[in-house]
Amino acid sequence: GAPGSGKGTLCKRLSEEYGFSHLSVGDLLRRLTSSSNAIESISYGVHRGELVPVDALAPILKSSVDNEKKSGRKKILVDGFPRRLDQAAPVEALIGSPALVLFFDCPEHIAEKRFLSRRLAGREADDDQTFKKRYREFSELNLSIVENYHAKGILLKVSLVNYVIPA
Structure with missing residues (x-):
């Protein structure tokens, strides 16, 4: 879903109700970049809400998934990926x-x-300009992702038009 769609909140609720382990890619990257030995290229992008290069993200995500399995x-x-x-x-x-996606x-x-309405720690700017940039990026890139998983028969589209995210 789009930035601000409620992914994190909904994924947390799903994990609690159905026993999933919840891995938020954004939270994972923000935790990683808060450490003193964070990789500079990852840290720079995360603090600005930018995409992390897949060659940097893949081993981080694999390690987290492996830890959950162990x-x-x-x-x-997996939330936000x-x-x-x-x-x-x-x-x-x-x-x-x-x-399932x-x-x-x-x-x-x-x-x-x-x-x-939210202020995420670890972001230099969660403001109107950041939203516009991230939403534009989402709009440009998302359709191909949705089509890919739809073609594989594993996409479940959940409309949030009338859904109120609880605080």
């Missing part, structure tokens, strides 16, 4: 293909309101 967690909900279609195949080659469909005006 802990006995088999059902893993992929953000570009070219990210999917390299990561899926490392961690496996998803059984959820797409949270949220109108821009609702996503913007949600985005601007």
